[in-house]
Structure formats: structure tokens, C-alpha cells
Amino acid sequence: MISKARIKWIKSLEMRKYRLQHNAFVAEGPKLVGELLPYFTPLYMAATREWLEDNPQFTSHISLSNCAVDEVSQQELERASLLRTPQSVLAVFPIHNPIPIRKALETGLLLALDGVQDPGNMGTILRIADWFGIRDILCSEGTADVYNPKCVQACMGALARVKVHYCNLAEVLEKAKMPVYGTFLDGTDIYEEELTEGGIIVMGNEGNGISHEVAKHVTRRLLIPNFPKGSITTESLNVAVATGIVCAEFRRRT
Amino acid sequence: MISKARIKWIKSLEMRKYRLQHNAFVAEGPKLVGELLPYFTPLYMAATREWLEDNPQFTSHISLSNCAVDEVSQQELERASLLRTPQSVLAVFPIHNPIPIRKALETGLLLALDGVQDPGNMGTILRIADWFGIRDILCSEGTADVYNPKCVQACMGALARVKVHYCNLAEVLEKAKMPVYGTFLDGTDIYEEELTEGGIIVMGNEGNGISHEVAKHVTRRLLIPNFPKGSITTESLNVAVATGIVCAEFRRRT
Numbered sequence: 001m002i003s004k005a006r007i008k009w010i011k012s013l014e015m016r017k018y019r020l021q022h023n024a025f026v027a028e029g030p031k032l033v034g035e036l037l038p039y040f041t042p043l044y045m046a047a048t049r050e051w052l053e054d055n056p057q058f059t060s061h062i063s064l065s066n067c068a069v070d071e072v073s074q075q076e077l078e079r080a081s082l083l084r085t086p087q088s089v090l091a092v093f094p095i096h097n098p099i100p101i102r103k104a105l106e107t108g109l110l111l112a113l114d115g116v117q118d119p120g121n122m123g124t125i126l127r128i129a130d131w132f133g134i135r136d137i138l139c140s141e142g143t144a145d146v147y148n149p150k151c152v153q154a155c156m157g158a159l160a161r162v163k164v165h166y167c168n169l170a171e172v173l174e175k176a177k178m179p180v181y182g183t184f185l186d187g188t189d190i191y192e193e194e195l196t197e198g199g200i201i202v203m204g205n206e207g208n209g210i211s212h213e214v215a216k217h218v219t220r221r222l223l224i225p226n227f228p229k230g231s232i233t234t235e236s237l238n239v240a241v242a243t244g245i246v247c248a249e250f251r252r253r254t
Numbered sequence: 255m256i257s258k259a260r261i262k263w264i265k266s267l268e269m270r271k272y273r274l275q276h277n278a279f280v281a282e283g284p285k286l287v288g289e290l291l292p293y294f295t296p297l298y299m300a301a302t303r304e305w306l307e308d309n310p311q312f313t314s315h316i317s318l319s320n321c322a323v324d325e326v327s328q329q330e331l332e333r334a335s336l337l338r339t340p341q342s343v344l345a346v347f348p349i350h351n352p353i354p355i356r357k358a359l360e361t362g363l364l365l366a367l368d369g370v371q372d373p374g375n376m377g378t379i380l381r382i383a384d385w386f387g388i389r390d391i392l393c394s395e396g397t398a399d400v401y402n403p404k405c406v407q408a409c410m411g412a413l414a415r416v417k418v419h420y421c422n423l424a425e426v427l428e429k430a431k432m433p434v435y436g437t438f439l440d441g442t443d444i445y446e447e448e449l450t451e452g453g454i455i456v457m458g459n460e461g462n463g464i465s466h467e468v469a470k471h472v473t474r475r476l477l478i479p480n481f482p483k484g485s486i487t488t489e490s491l492n493v494a495v496a497t498g499i500v501c502a503e504f505r506r507r508t
Contacts, residue, residue, distance in 0.1 A: 124492045127491060127495075128492075128495060130487045130488040131478075131480045131487050131488050133481035156488065157489075158487075191506055224385075224502065225505075226385045226386065226387070227386045227387035227505040231387065233384045233385050233412075234381040234385050234410065234412045235410075235411075237385055237498065238378045238381060238382075238494065238498075240492065240494070240495055241378060241382060241494055241495055241497075241498035242498075243495075244492075244495035245498050245499055245502045248478065248499045249502075251479075251481040252445055254481075
């Protein structure tokens with residue numbers, strides 16, 4: 001049984017304002033919750049008896065912490081869920097404030113997102129970062145909130161391993177002592193450009209690309225060439241796809 | 255003014271069954287319709303006066319054809335639209351049956367989709383194909399319909415330049431005389447594998463990858479290595495991102 005107060009709290013976490021206020025986010029479904037539990041101790045969980053019985057390794061771990069756990073029916077879960085089709089378990093995790101940005105700027109290869117808006121793209125980009133061993137993502141303040149429920153569901157376990165830093169991106173890039181890369185339609189063919197092992201790769205908004213303010217600090221302008229080079233095609237690749245191609249090329253060379 | 259019969263016809267095209275029956279699909283919004291009009295002559299259009307006045311090049315072209323055009327108010331457009339936020343123009347285009355598959359199998363590099371389900375991924379993959387000069391995509395019968403309104407909106411102009419062939423994919427691959435590539439978590443590092451200029455690149459379903467039946471016909475199993483190689487990360491990349499990375503690598507080498 002989930003109390004009314006808890007349902008209200010969970011529902012409130014759909015909004016960024018309340019996520020910031022409560023410093024917490026919601027994750028749902030056995031796959032995602034199972035991927036996050038080894039990394040984060042939840043503040044609260046609601047799960048069906050079936051899920052609890054199938055996951056004794058987590059339940060014994062959780063009972064040692066201060067996490068409240070409610071055993072619920074599928075119908076009860078539906079009342080609390082932020083999803084259209086809730087699946088056996090819902091957990092509220094604390095938001096850990098990432099390490100200071102200065103520290104992140106010493107870790108090799110980083111991504112920076114300048115106004116990426118679509119939660120699906122955000123999630124896909126976190127998975128790309130995770131796949132390619134990129135531990136930190138800088139985000140402009142206009143970038144989608146990674147703790148948005150849609151984004152959380154798209155990130156899967158990558159959310160546990162990749163740190164996301166919201167910041168004044170232009171200011172941070174201005175002070176960065178690493179090369180700053182960005183993709184532009186008038187950039188240099190990425191396959192002909194020297195790529196350093198460390199650096200910051202900036203990716204822009206879905207419709208408008210990298211903002212003027214941030215572009216000023218990009219020191220190396222890259223282009224993913226189309227084929228045949230310069231032919232008339234789609235005007236741009238999806239931002240997550242472009243991120244994947246650029247990250248793969250950086251890692252291929254190291 | 256749009257007749258009731260027309261609204262019914264447009265709304266019916268949200269369903270695959272009726273798209274097949276009427277051999278037509280709906281595209282909406284000035285950007286998408288503007289990209290498709292140079293390639294396809296519509297069967298029908300509804301547009302606001304503003305759009306018609308802003309696009310004389312299309313309207314004079316269309317009036318020469320048999321296309322019926324209704325000048326409508328924004329409210330009327332909302333009654334016919336398949337989108338939540340309709341934008342100034344809606345067009346119904348005919349579905350052109352693509353050239354026979356045999357012909358497509360002679361054109362160099364192809365993509366094959368085995369059960370890709372998400373319309374957003376389908377659209378993104380069409381844009382990747384277009385960007386990298388891949389003219390034909392083979393799709394298993396279980397793959398999302400490219401003329402699904404969500405998919406059409408995600409494809410943008412790529413829909414005009416890339417041909418999509420629905421077929422019994424396993425059968426077609428069995429008879430193919432080109433190398434058949436596919437990505438698998440136990441494949442060979444793509445950067446260490448010889449890639450031919452022509453061939454078929456198979457990409458699988460979002461959750462389950464390439465089906466057993468289709469996998470039998472993959473002659474070269476590839477892996478996009480993560481970083482550091484073999485570390486514990488996200489279990490897989492999004493299918494559209496993986497498609498982008500593989501296509502970019504094929505084109506980099508040619």
C-alpha cells in the first residue's frame with residue numbers, strides 16, 4: 001500500500017522544480033531499476049511481490065539501508081507511476097551532485113551538450129558516453145534535464161556511470177585548457193583532422209546546432225563528411241548519431 | 255474548406271491497412287512538405303493562405319497536376335491533421351512501389367533492417383542512409399512501416415531519396431551475392447575487419463538484435479568496440495547510433 005503523501009511526492013518528481021527541491025528522481029521497470037541498484041541506494045521503492053521475490057539480492061541489500069519499501073499490487077503501482085505502462089517496480093533515487101567541474105576537466109575526453117532538447121536524444125547520448133568510456137558530460141543550462149523521467153528511462157544504467165554537470169557552458173569552455181571540438185557543416189573533414197586524446201566535444205541543439213556564444217570557444221571545427229562528399233542529402237544527421245560517429249572516431253585513434 | 259470525406263480519408267491513413275489500400279501517406283509541416291514536393295506530386299493538399307502565398311513555386315507546379323488543393327484556416331487544418339500541433343500545410347502523397355529488389359541488390363552498399371520497431375529510429379536511419387549515399391534499405395516484414403506518420407515526420411526529405419523495400423529478409427539475404435555484414439556483441443572489431451565497397455549491412459531489433467533466422471545469412475560479424483575495450487558499460491548502443499557508426503566507417507574507407 002502506498003500512502004497518498006508518497007504518491008503525491010512521486011508525482012511531483014515529474015517536474016524539474018520538485019526534483020531540485022527534493023533532490024530525487026524516479027526510475028521504473030525491472031531492467032532500469034536493476035541496473036541502478038548496484039550503484040545507488042534508493043530513498044524509496046514500490047514493487048510487486050513477484051519482483052521482490054525474484055530479486056532477493058537487492059531486497060536484502062536495501063533492507064539494511066533506510067529505504068522504505070512498499071509491496072504493492074499492479075493496480076497500486078499504476079496509481080503512483082509516471083509511465084503509461086508501469087512494470088513491477090518503481091524506485092526513487094537521490095540525485096548526487098557531481099564532482100566539481102574543474103575536476104572533470106582533467107579526465108581526458110568529455111562531451112558538452114549545448115541545448116540538446118529531446119529526452120530520447122539525451123538518453124541515447126548518455127549511453128554513447130558510457131559505451132566509449134566518457135565519464136563526464138557538461139550541459140548548458142538550456143539542455144534537457146537528465147533526471148526527467150523520459151530521459152531516465154532512455155539512459156538505462158548509463159545514468160549510474162556517467163556524470164552530468166549543468167553549467168554556464170560558454171564560461172566553462174572559455175577557461176578550458178583542452179582543445180574544444182564541435183561539428184559544423186563548414187568544418188574540416190574529421191578524417192583529415194588531428195584528434196587529440198583529451199578534449200571536449202561540443203554537440204548542439206537538434207534544430208539550431210551549436211549556439212553562437214558557445215561556438216566562439218570551439219577551437220577545432222569538424223565535419224562528418226557525407227557520401228559522395230558534398231552531394232545533396234539530408235541537411236544534417238540526428239545529434240545522437242553525430243555524437244556516436246565522432247566519439248567512435250576519437251576512440252578508434254587512441 | 256476540407257470536406258468530411260477528405261478528413262475521413264486523411265485520418266484513415268494513420269493506419270497501415272488503409273495506407274496500403276489507398277497507396278498513399280500523409281506528410282505535414284512546411285519543412286517536410288517543402289522537401290518532398292520537388293520529388294513527389296501530391297494527391298491532395300490543405301494549406302493556409304499564408305503558406306500558399308509564401309510558396310508560389312510549388313503552387314504553380316501543383317496546379318498543373320491533378321492535385322486538389324484546399325485553402326484552409328488553422329482551425330480547419332487541426333481537424334484533419336494527424337499531428338498534435340499542425341503547421342500550415344498537410345499533403346497526401348502517393349506511395350511509389352520501389353524498383354524490384356534484384357535491381358537494388360546491384361547498387362553497392364545497402365542497409366537491411368530486421369525488425370526495427372521505433373518510428374523515430376526508422377526516420378533517423380533513413381537520414382543516415384541518405385547522408386551516406388545509401389539508396390536502398392531492405393526491411394523484414396516485422397520492421398516498422400516507413401509511411402507511418404511518426405516515421406514520415408522523422409525521415410524528412412530522406413524519404414524522397416532512399417527507397418525502402420519490405421521483403422522476406424532471410425530469403426533475400428540467402429540469395430544475395432554480396433557480403434552480408436551485421437553487428438553482434440561477439441563480432442570482430444570493425445576496425446580490424448576488411449570492409450568491401452559493396453555489401454549489405456544488417457541492423458536488428460532494438461531489444462533483441464538480429465533474429466536467428468536472419469543471422470544465419472550474415473557472413474561477416476562485426477563489433478563496434480567499446481572503450482576501454484571489453485570494459486563494463488551500457489550493454490548496447492541505440493540501433494540508429496550503431497547504424498551511423500558502421501556506415502561512417504564503410505564510407506571512410508572508400
